[in-house]
Amino acid sequence: MKKIKVGIIGCGNISPIYFQAGQKFDILDIVACADLDVSAAQARAEEFNIPKACTVDELLADPEIEIVINLTIPSAHAEVHLKALEAGKHTYGEKPLAIDLNDAEKILALAKEKGLLVGTAPDTFLGGGIQTCRKLIDDGWIGEPIAATAFMMYHGPESFHPNPGFLYQKGAGPMFDMGPYYLTALINLIGPIRRLAGMTKTTFPERSITNDLNYGKTFSVTTPTHVAGLLDFENGAVGTIITSFDVWGTKTPHIEIHGTAGSLIVPDPNTFGGPVYIKRENQVDFVEMPLTHGFTENSRGLGVLDMAYAIFNNRPHRANGELGYHVLELMHGFHIASDEGKYYDVKSSCEKPAPLSMGLQKNALDR
Ligand SMILES: NC(=O)c1ccc[n+]([C@@H]2O[C@H](COP(=O)([O-])OP(=O)(O)OC[C@H]3O[C@@H](n4cnc5c(N)ncnc54)[C@H](O)[C@@H]3O)[C@@H](O)[C@H]2O)c1
Structure with missing residues (x-):
């Protein structure tokens, strides 16, 4: 081959x-x-x-x-x-x-x-969990998507990363570090975003490493560590997002998508697998759905594989630069909206990446 x-x-x-x-x-x-x-x-x-x-x-x-x-x-x-x-x-x-x-x-x-x-990256949206959500939405299981929530809150990467300093500098912080997973998943499920609101906060100007390798070393923080935003999708849906390195604990779900006919609980977009839950208008409670797609284990690099197939088969690749650019503009947009105290009108847009087919061969695409 x-x-x-x-x-x-x-x-x-x-x-x-x-x-x-x-x-x-x-x-x-x-x-x-x-x-x-x-x-x-x-x-x-x-x-x-x-x-x-x-x-x-x-x-x-x-x-x-x-x-x-x-x-x-x-x-x-x-x-x-x-x-x-x-x-x-x-x-x-x-x-x-x-x-x-x-x-x-x-x-x-x-x-x-x-x-x-x-x-x-991220290419986690190509995993079985989020591809299953995409299929459920595309097939009409929750009707028209009207709202989304996305929450990524914990007390920061100093608990596991040996050198976390760069994650608290310009270009990082919870939105730039983790926002790409959440925003890319939302764009893949609902579509691009045209307008944002944002509020940001830097709670601790100095932090210390809490993992064993460099325990106790301190470093300074030069970027917001709690970022709250609102998203106005091009299709009219309204989203809420919070990314934070300041929060000690939370029970908020990673991502939920609400539609005119039901609600969907989307798995952690920093992973490739499930679980996926749905509650349609006539159901009493959420039920877990079987995953329709493969790549449910840690499949980082799947975006590169998709790009390699795109080169061979002369087709668009999914985790592409235009999508990454749109996500980058959104992440800046929340910070700009907060600094300026007004909505941020998003200039870029992108295509929703094509869904993956069901029934692909193991560790392969396009066949
Ligand atoms: N660590 C994680 O869990 C994780 C998870 C997902 C994504 N990421 C992303 O992966 C990227 C790397 O993160 P990491 O945790 O591996 O960082 P890291 O600091 O452990 O490794 C980065 C490596 O890049 C090298 N490097 C830096 N500048 C370079 C240059 N100009 N030319 C060549 N080499 C250079 C460094 O010497 C270092 O070995 C970041 O963008 C991060 O956001 C990290």
Whole structure:
């Protein structure tokens, strides 16, 4: 079977699942990895049996590599995407697409000019949980979607991430770090968004690491850590979202979609599986629905697989740059609306990504 050669740039915390994707998914072949810290690349190459560990420039100069997976920290996403495109590679990165909208625009423009694809995480919306929700909505089980709620609230990544400082700087915080999962899921289920309201707050200007590796180390916070927003969807539905690193506990559901004929409880959009619950107008309570689609285990890298098939089959890919750009504008929009004390009119839009087919072969798409 024809495979596409892939290089990974950024060999930190999240990278193992992408290396595993290379071993699992049928047409991906990870042939090289690179990092600013070449020893980190060497360690991953050894761990996952990757033939080459090298510098970023060496990886980009390799003519065999067609797709770059960019797993650097958010402040380096734009630079690495642009370098990859300049080198003639399709590029797929962790979220967000970039920090600044100007940089994100440059990435999309350069890709267009060069005839290359840009993709961005999250790809969890391609998992069996959210694809089942999409099918239920598309098939009319809850009627017309009229409202949505989305809540992501906990006390921050310092409880598990060994170096959480970057998650409290510009371009991160709960909205930029976790918002992409929730906003991408909402866009996939309901559609793009035209107007926002927002209120933000920074509760703790200094925080300390609570996991064992760097326990007690303190770091400063330079971005809002509680972000509340309202969303006006292009189709007229109204959404509410809260993302927070300030909250000690919550029982709010991750995402609910309410329609004219029923309500749907959507699983955690930071995962690929279920459970999915529905309550239609004549039902007494919610019932759990069987999942209609596969990819229910941690399938990070599925967006790259979809991009690889898109390249081979000359079709649009789902976790694409336009969707990532729209999500990035929304995340800025909540902060701008809060700072300016008025609604933010969203300038970008995007297509709802095509749903996946049912009954696909294991670890493959399009067949
Ligand atoms: N850690 C998680 O649980 C998680 C989950 C989902 C998404 N993500 C996203 O994945 C990305 C990476 O996160 P992480 O947790 O792996 O971070 P990390 O700090 O553990 O790893 C990032 C790696 O990128 C390298 N790097 C930084 N700038 C670079 C550059 N310009 N060129 C080459 N290499 C560079 C660093 O040396 C480091 O090894 C972030 O965008 C994050 O939002 C992380």
